Amino acid sequence: MAAGLRDRPAPWAELETSKVILTVPSAAVRKLDDPVPVVEFWVHVLDACAELATAARGARAAERLRGGRADQRGVHALGYPIMTHLDVAPLVVDLPRLLAQGSWGHFHEMGHNHQQGDWTFEGTGEVTENLFSLYVMQRCCHVAGPGHSAVFAGGAGEEDCGVPGRGRQVQPVEERTRSWR
Secondary structure (H helix, E strand, O other): OOOOHHHOOOOEEEEEOOOEEEEEEHHHOOOOOOOHHHHHHHHHHHHHHHHHOOOOOOOOOOEEEEEOOOOOOOOEEOOOOEEEOOOOHHHHHOHHHHHHHOOHHHHHHHHHHHOOOOOOOOOOOOOOHHHHHHHHHHHOOOOOOOOOHHHOOOOOOHHHOOOOOOOOOOOOHHHHHHHHO
């Protein structure tokens, strides 16, 4: 990051490309030496979402992720911008953690923003966006398995969520969908 820029007293920092705008508390970027890999990661995430939705890459306005107050229904809120609580905002620029663990909540909300009525039937609004979470977790973060314990019906939880050494093992999306092609 440019000398002196990281020490300015602004409360917020923005990292911006033509596809994504990340707004986080300035403290989250003060130790960030190079923001380019972070925004490249998020561009890759959005390209993966467009790929899964069979949409042209870059056809949409830049996706905006903003730390701040989300609505009371959860940690994240869909729409424009995608909102998160302040304690989740630093994850947006923590590339090692994103690559190792992903960010189910962010990917989930991006999935909502890519849902289409042609394949999101009544009652499945909280289902089809998880396809994006799963796809991005595997494609961009190389995290195999369900990615979130709530993916399994009946509250199967961690003991049966594909965690190595626990319960059933889950195949990567590419293996599960190969027969559909």
